[in-house]
Amino acid sequence: MQGPTYSPKELLARLVSFDTTSHLSNMGIVRFIEDYLAQHGVASQLVPTPDGAKASLYATIGPKTAGGVALSGHTDVVPVNVADWTVPPFVLTERDGRLYGRGAADMKGFLACVLAAVPAFAQRRLARPVHIAFSYDEEIGCVGVRPMIGELGRSLPKPDLVVVGEPTSMAVVDAHKGPIRWQVKVNGLAAHSSMSPLGVNAIHFAARLIGELQRIEAALMRAPRDDRFLPPHATLQVTEIRGGTAANIVPVACGFGFEIRALPGLDVAGIEQRIRTFIETECLPDMQRIAPHAGIDLVQTNSVPPFAASPGSAAVALALRLAEQNETHAVSYATEAGLFQDAGVHSVVCGPGDIAQAHTADEWIAVSELDRCMAFLTRLGDWAEA
Numbered sequence: 001m002q003g004p005t006y007s008p009k010e011l012l013a014r015l016v017s018f019d020t021t022s023h024l025s026n027m028g029i030v031r032f033i034e035d036y037l038a039q040h041g042v043a044s045q046l047v048p049t050p051d052g053a054k055a056s057l058y059a060t061i062g063p064k065t066a067g068g069v070a071l072s073g074h075t076d077v078v079p080v081n082v083a084d085w086t087v088p089p090f091v092l093t094e095r096d097g098r099l100y101g102r103g104a105a106d107m108k109g110f111l112a113c114v115l116a117a118v119p120a121f122a123q124r125r126l127a128r129p130v131h132i133a134f135s136y137d138e139e140i141g142c143v144g145v146r147p148m149i150g151e152l153g154r155s156l157p158k159p160d161l162v163v164v165g166e167p168t169s170m171a172v173v174d175a176h177k178g179p180i181r182w183q184v185k186v187n188g189l190a191a192h193s194s195m196s197p198l199g200v201n202a203i204h205f206a207a208r209l210i211g212e213l214q215r216i217e218a219a220l221m222r223a224p225r226d227d228r229f230l231p232p233h234a235t236l237q238v239t240e241i242r243g244g245t246a247a248n249i250v251p252v253a254c255g256f257g258f259e260i261r262a263l264p265g266l267d268v269a270g271i272e273q274r275i276r277t278f279i280e281t282e283c284l285p286d287m288q289r290i291a292p293h294a295g296i297d298l299v300q301t302n303s304v305p306p307f308a309a310s311p312g313s314a315a316v317a318l319a320l321r322l323a324e325q326n327e328t329h330a331v332s333y334a335t336e337a338g339l340f341q342d343a344g345v346h347s348v349v350c351g352p353g354d355i356a357q358a359h360t361a362d363e364w365i366a367v368s369e370l371d372r373c374m375a376f377l378t379r380l381g382d383w384a385e386a
Contacts, residue, residue, distance in 0.1 A: 003039030062126030074138030110165030165351030199250030
């Protein structure tokens with residue numbers, strides 16, 4: 001079946017027109033992609049959320065079997081402050097070889113290239129399947145890809161390799177850090193500020209715990225460096241804080257969030273246990289001496305594993321060949337690659353666009369980057385046909 005063919009630029013314009021900010025449904029863009037693939041004789045399988053508001057999409061071109069390579073990307077984008085933009089964020093605008101629009105770089109440019117390559121893939125006599133794996137809610141912690149990965153080898157054919165097309169300027173990335181996030185709730189005892197010894201100041205104990213986090217951060221900075229990353233060590237930072245009621249009340253509650261950007265191999269569980277031990281030994285005794293019900297809750301809210309390709313990874317070797325490069329890189333931002341790797345699928349990160357443009361006002365991708373990605377995908381078709 002021969003459906004319509006479009007350039008990557010034309011498809012990118014259509015994809016950008018869908019406002020897929022993470023708090024909104026992505027079903028509009030998913031139905032568009034599903035229909036486009038069907039016009040080329042490619043059936044899609046959806047992995048929806050329980051309420052049906054969002055879905056990941058998985059499709060296979062070539063042999064309907066496991067193996068082959070999956071091209072992975074996410075459909076969601078980060079929020080837009082329209083006042084900061086000089087062009088309409090959901091209308092693709094071309095200027096001086098750049099294509100502007102929310103998600104143009106992160107990462108609808110890659111999705112557009114994959115879809116533009118579908119007609120050629122469908123016309124080839126592929127010996128190995130090419131799978132398409134498009135997810136939702138990557139921007140809020142790689143949420144949507146997890147149920148889809150859970151179906152690999154069950155309702156979905158499991159690939160041998162996956163290329164995650166996050167913006168790397170088409171460089172081959174074989175390692176990245178992973179964000180792990182926690183929320184802390186400190187519950188104290190209110191009192192009039194003139195009688196502060198009768199209360200338990202939640203902000204004070206939050207500060208005591210934050211001091212321990214700063215000591216852990218300092219230890220991470222002193223740990224052995226990995227100069228492939230920038231910065232070359234794991235990081236820890238408090239990212240938000242809230243607490244207090246009024247100037248004359250001992251604060252009864254304080255909450256804050258913090259994250260670690262972990263290097264591959266970091267003992268995150270050991271760090272969390274250190275924090276819990278500090279709470280138990282250095283905070284709770286003083287709090288509960290005054291108010292037995294006082295306490296501190298520490299909850300891990302999200303974890304995206306760091307990624308390190310396995311030695312001799314077939315995914316890395318293939319990406320280097322297709323990108324016509326001979327060296328790999330490491331990055332400090334996170335992708336879905338670590339989740340695929342943990343599921344037993346050899347992974348690599350390589351896609352069009354500059355990560356410096358991701359999440360910015362007037363986000364853009366160079367037309368030349370789309371051209372380079374299309375050349376990569378053409379060579380992928382040659383590999384899958386051989």
